[in-house]
Amino acid sequence: MKEKSVCNCGSCQNQLCARRVPIFSGLDPAELSRMAALITKKRYEKNELIIMEGSIPESLIIIEKGQVKVFRYTHEGKEQILYIFSEGDFFGEKNLLKRHEATYNVEAMEATHICMINKKDFQKLLIEYPEIGIKIIEELGSRMDKLESSIQSMGTKSIESRINGILLDFAAKYGRKHTKGVLVELPLSREGIANYIGTARETVSRKLGVLQDEGVIEMIGNKKILILNMRALEE
Amino acid sequence: MKEKSVCNCGSCQNQLCARRVPIFSGLDPAELSRMAALITKKRYEKNELIIMEGSIPESLIIIEKGQVKVFRYTHEGKEQILYIFSEGDFFGEKNLLKRHEATYNVEAMEATHICMINKKDFQKLLIEYPEIGIKIIEELGSRMDKLESSIQSMGTKSIESRINGILLDFAAKYGRKHTKGVLVELPLSREGIANYIGTARETVSRKLGVLQDEGVIEMIGNKKILILNMRALEE
DNA sequence: CGGGCACTTGATAGTAATCAAGTCCGGTGG
DNA sequence: CCACCGGACTTGATTACTATCAAGTGCCCG
Structure with a gap:
């Protein structure tokens, strides 16, 4: 034995x-x-x-x-x-x-x-x-x-701040450090994010697009986001 | 002694x-x-x-x-x-x-x-x-x-349902039965209600006005509301 | 009676929901 | 290996709602 x-x-x-x-x-x-x-x-x-x-x-x-x-x-x-x-x-x-x-x-x-x-x-x-x-x-x-x-x-009404908030939450929970910033594997689809923050799918797309144009984030495929400027999200 | x-x-x-x-x-x-x-x-x-x-x-x-x-x-x-x-x-x-x-x-x-x-x-x-x-x-x-x-x-976005909700909460906490319905002594001013549900003072006034026109409530001065149709608030 | 404050009402502008195409991507089957 | 299909996502146009600005009203209190 x-x-x-x-x-x-x-x-x-x-x-x-x-x-x-x-x-x-x-x-x-x-x-x-x-x-x-x-x-x-x-x-x-x-x-x-x-x-x-x-x-x-x-x-x-x-x-x-x-x-x-x-x-x-x-x-x-x-x-x-x-x-x-x-x-x-x-x-x-x-x-x-x-x-x-x-x-x-x-x-x-x-x-x-x-x-x-x-x-x-x-x-x-x-x-x-x-x-x-x-x-x-x-x-x-x-x-x-x-x-x-x-x-x-x-209550603040601004969808933007809610998106920023959820991105920060995700970064804290699922983020990994990366040379250029923090790489986040999203646990939710666009629709899921929308259901989380109480808005429409399309709006999530648009706002993420804006954040990307501003150079704050970079989308990698649909399921990953690279956060380049953490401070911008925190305001 | x-x-x-x-x-x-x-x-x-x-x-x-x-x-x-x-x-x-x-x-x-x-x-x-x-x-x-x-x-x-x-x-x-x-x-x-x-x-x-x-x-x-x-x-x-x-x-x-x-x-x-x-x-x-x-x-x-x-x-x-x-x-x-x-x-x-x-x-x-x-x-x-x-x-x-x-x-x-x-x-x-x-x-x-x-x-x-x-x-x-x-x-x-x-x-x-x-x-x-x-x-x-x-x-x-x-x-x-x-x-x-x-x-x-x-998340539902509709200000109306938030107002209905807060009225029901107030009714449960501060309401007294009355011959025509439930009489509620409001603990908050219009601005206070607005700050509670995350909207503007004016919007609270307007929505309460609508509810009164619909015969759901009756405003008595500024600090009391008589709820005539409880069920309408519950949807 | 007058002043101030809370509330109401009106007009305008901005934001996001909704409807509607269109695009991208992964998977499947030929 | 390629073509096709479906689902998820993006982008665009329109509409609806509400914030905001601006008067105006009514009420309480001195």
Whole structure:
């Protein structure tokens, strides 16, 4: 019988999953393995729906790998994207106690692995390890910051500042340094960007065109953008 | 020496304050009185600034009585109102651990009494009574719901739906039933409403005018609105 | 009664939505 | 390897909405 250097049993794999998640970062190994026992995993393919508006989610969901978009449908039937979550992010924390309907859809943007923790279990966990609650409060706080900024920039009316804002967000999350600037692999199509900032596809095209003419960015194909002048975006 | 039926010592008054606050509603009397010892009270007059953007708040603040608006300044210098808080609401929960700068201003809209709890004390409290953390997570969840709805309606572009939305919010919070419909005492001037939904004063006037012509609402002076057809606002 | 402030109303101009072609690109099949 | 097809993107023309500027009105308060 050969000894493995890395344990591959289900529990230990889950533990790896749990360890990777910021909200559990304060726990010690023993606590992590208790956690791990509560985790169920699941895998979704690209474009698969993870949560549908109106359903009643019974678990807290943590993304282990991959990327999802959270959105609602407007009255006119367009989707309004609220968040893009990736590895380490969680959702479903609303309705922790009350069995509320979800007010949003969650869809995998690529092959995505998730960890689920039953809400009852998670509640017990919160009582036992209040630090987790504090971490969650902090994370929610920073999400609210972003939402508030979005509202501010949507109130400002100028589509330009919203585009600048989203480009900066993408740069921070997906950008890589490059000799001439920051190279950003766009996670969304033009239409997706439009649905994020609440405008029309065509307008996104036009505004990006203007930014390119001004020498602020350079479009490389449809899915990459090279940001040449970061400061211009920040105003 | 006469015995009073109601104790008026500082501690007990604070306890009253604490009891009134939803996030402490799970605590028993003994716990409440421990809480009360940590509370400092303060009073602000109308238009007085409670928190200024860029300052570093050191306390969690709970409103005991009165009403405040939370807002930021846009690049053009207009204020963008994010929340209106009243009795029982709290703020300053961001930056619970990290000493971040406030990203918003808070101003009293009328004479307002607040309770402050030092952040260090509050952290200890969270560790000791994890239920408080859960309550906060829930409250933040419902605030995020509202923010998300705002984003959705701002993405929708139609000023009308934003006005309808804010009227419904006001109706829920400040409305009283009346023979013909719901009478709403507006907490904000036309300009305030405009700053809330991100539009111009004049546009608010015009749209309210249209709603009145359509028989959906009836304006009574400048500070009251009688909603005749609730369903029309909900679409 | 008069002044100031909040609100309303009107006219104009600018911006983005919408409708409508047209272009570019990747993939597929011959 | 090339030609074709479809989807995503760009570009153009028109229309609709709302911000802005500018008077004008009404109301509260001294």
